[in-house]
Amino acid sequence: MSEDAHRWLEQYPELGTGPISTEPYISSQWYEREKEKIFRKTWLCVGRADEIPKAGDYKVKKLAAADTSVILIRGKDGQIRAFHNACAHRGNTVVTETDEETFGGGKAAIVTCRFHGWVYDAEGRLKQVPSEKRFYDCFSKADNGLAPVHCDSWEGFIFVNVAAEPETSLLDYLGDYARHFAGYPFEALDYGFTYRTYLDCNWKVAHDAFAEAYHVDTIHAGSFPNVFSTGLQNVKLMGPHRSCAVCLTLGAKPTPIAAIANGLARASLVSRSAETMLPPSINPDKRGDFAFELSVLFPNTLIHVSEGIWFTHQFWPMAHNRTLWEGRYYVKAPKTCSERWATEHAMTLQRNAWLEDTATMEDTQRAMQSRAKLFQHLQDDEILIRHGAVIVDRFVNA
Amino acid sequence: MRERLCASGDLPEGEVIQVDLGDGRMLAVYRLEGDVFATDDLCSHGDASLADGFIENGEIVCPYHMGRFDIRTGEATGAPCSVAIGTYRVQECDGEIVLIS
Numbered sequence: 001m002s003e004d005a006h007r008w009l010e011q012y013p014e015l016g017t018g019p020i021s022t023e024p025y026i027s028s029q030w031y032e033r034e035k036e037k038i039f040r041k042t043w044l045c046v047g048r049a050d051e052i053p054k055a056g057d058y059k060v061k062k063l064a065a066a067d068t069s070v071i072l073i074r075g076k077d078g079q080i081r082a083f084h085n086a087c088a089h090r091g092n093t094v095v096t097e098t099d100e101e102t103f104g105g106g107k108a109a110i111v112t113c114r115f116h117g118w119v120y121d122a123e124g125r126l127k128q129v130p131s132e133k134r135f136y137d138c139f140s141k142a143d144n145g146l147a148p149v150h151c152d153s154w155e156g157f158i159f160v161n162v163a164a165e166p167e168t169s170l171l172d173y174l175g176d177y178a179r180h181f182a183g184y185p186f187e188a189l190d191y192g193f194t195y196r197t198y199l200d201c202n203w204k205v206a207h208d209a210f211a212e213a214y215h216v217d218t219i220h221a222g223s224f225p226n227v228f229s230t231g232l233q234n235v236k237l238m239g240p241h242r243s244c245a246v247c248l249t250l251g252a253k254p255t256p257i258a259a260i261a262n263g264l265a266r267a268s269l270v271s272r273s274a275e276t277m278l279p280p281s282i283n284p285d286k287r288g289d290f291a292f293e294l295s296v297l298f299p300n301t302l303i304h305v306s307e308g309i310w311f312t313h314q315f316w317p318m319a320h321n322r323t324l325w326e327g328r329y330y331v332k333a334p335k336t337c338s339e340r341w342a343t344e345h346a347m348t349l350q351r352n353a354w355l356e357d358t359a360t361m362e363d364t365q366r367a368m369q370s371r372a373k374l375f376q377h378l379q380d381d382e383i384l385i386r387h388g389a390v391i392v393d394r395f396v397n398a
Numbered sequence: 399m400r401e402r403l404c405a406s407g408d409l410p411e412g413e414v415i416q417v418d419l420g421d422g423r424m425l426a427v428y429r430l431e432g433d434v435f436a437t438d439d440l441c442s443h444g445d446a447s448l449a450d451g452f453i454e455n456g457e458i459v460c461p462y463h464m465g466r467f468d469i470r471t472g473e474a475t476g477a478p479c480s481v482a483i484g485t486y487r488v489q490e491c492d493g494e495i496v497l498i499s
Contacts, residue, residue: 108450108461117478119444119462128444128462130478 008235008383019375020389022368024396025202031320033396038299039065039317041395042240043152043159043166043173045301047072047101049080050156050190056109056122060085060095060102064324065203065317066162070149071095075122076109082151082160083124087113088144094120100196100316100324120146154178156187176238177297183279184305191333192311193347196326199358201365203300203317204388206325209357209364210302210313211294211384213246219356231381232294233287240391242384243295245283257345265339266308267331267346273307296384298391308332311350321365327354401497403427406490409434414458416449419497425486427495428469430456434495435469436488442474442481 009017024030046061058073069085071094085093092115095102104111109122119128124146129135150161152170155178159170171178199206209215213232233245254262266273269292275283282305283290292306302313309331316324329350334340367373378386403417404427414428416439424439426449437458439447446462453459457466457475466476472485487498 106450106452106461108446110450110461112462117444117463119446128446130444130463 006380008232008380011235012237012383012387015383015386015390019377020386022371022374022376024389024392025204025365026320026369026371028320030396031202031317034317034392035065035067037395037398038392039063039162040067041161041163041167042299043161043170044299045157045297045312045314046070046082046160047158048156048186049153049158050187051103052080052105054105054107056107057105058095058103058111058122060097062097062100063160063162063316064319068149068162069093069097070160070162071111071146072151072158072160073105073109073111073122080151080153080158081122081124082149082158083120083146084149084162086147087115087118088126088146089113089116089118089129094118094146124148155181155184174241174297176236177241177243177295180236180238180243180281181279181295181303181305184282184310185277186310186330189308189310189330189332191343192328192330193351194326194328195351195354196324197358198318199323199325199361200321201323201361202321202368203315203323204392205361205364205368206313206315206323206358207296207300207302207388208385209361211242211296211388212382213294214379214381215357215360219360220353232383233290234284235383237387240298240395241296242298242387243293244384245287246291246294247287247289248291249289258349261342261345264342265331265334265346267343268349269306269309275307277307278305294384296388298388299395321369323361325358399499400489401499403436403488403495403497406493406495409495412453414449414451414453416447425497426458427488428453428458430469434488434490436486436497437467437469437472438483440483441465441479442483443479448483 052059052074055074055076058071060069060071062069071083071085074080085095087094094111094113096114110119112119117130121127126141126144150166152159233247235244282293292304295303300315304311311329314326334343409415409429411429414426417425417427425436426439428435439449441448441460443465444462446460448458451459451461458469459466463478465479467483468475472483474480474482489496
């Protein structure tokens, strides 16, 4: 082992080296505290502004970990606002939700509760109550708009914070993380796919599986053979958030088909590429083997960026041992048939890799719940997991 | 009497727009299968602008409660709407849509 085997410990000694308890992964009481101290207090990334492009478009997102669901609606003024999906009348959901995310809209820019027809506009005002005269004098439409949720956006990502008064603004919450990624062309790379599934594991089990590259040589031996072995580079801890570079092994040989695809379109992470669109803070040393930046936007959003590709993972807790995982992958829209083929090839490989990733998670949870092992042992290149555990502990015990 | 409502180009096929006559009257003006029509803009059930609704099978669907009116006759054709809305005679000539009264 090289002498820098403990380089991240040297850079971030405050994180320590000890084993990490499995209790926060398997305790329902701990999860209740995470809901209260993390998911009801921090800014959560709930979508992209281009998912609701027109005035009146809305998206409703369930947030089980914050015990609510939020309506994100674009007003006639173009602004996106967020409200709890709860009617002022008798508490029904205003928009009937058909899935984790429910989309709708119309140029009227309103939502109507289907129970008794109460109508709210995109500013949350109660616009109409059928048979309003039958309500008593103490009832006032002006006092019974939708309950607002704090909402802001950064680089096209929409965030909400369900706290009555967030402790910080979104930009202060993001801090150096926002500066680290500022300028990356997220919006221009808008062609992609989304996978979503429920996993019987704690949200941190899912987070941890994606927050290191140590597993690539074993788990991804099939889809990405012998490509990552230089470890993490440029680990950067930024408040509760974290980021690092994952690098390719120079000279690794792609399969013949992958080599053709890589030559036709920049859609796979596992290929060399010139750097034209990365902000200066990413791969600052211009390493030739840089593959992608792997980052965690606390608490539950991972954003990965590379030349011509970005993707996110989100882990939405449903219970202490159940998680909704959403993976979204974005590239530049292909212009030719061959680019389209190459893009589909890359996406299929990525899907396979994600299947390999998610396949470990339920096993990990079951084994942890046996309590046969009460601690996890992390090596130096698993520093993002260690940082995550320290930050979760800090929030929960704050 | 002829009163200009809008330019022909303001109203694509299958669309509805709101036109304010400036005297307290508000119309919803439609282009449907090549012909132009006009009705009251205010729904007879709620206080919605029908021009904010959408057209389906020759009917305007109110955005508030999904009630319906026949665009040609003003008849209420879908609950919770039950009271007809007014219709108006309109024509298209020389690149303009005009109200005939």
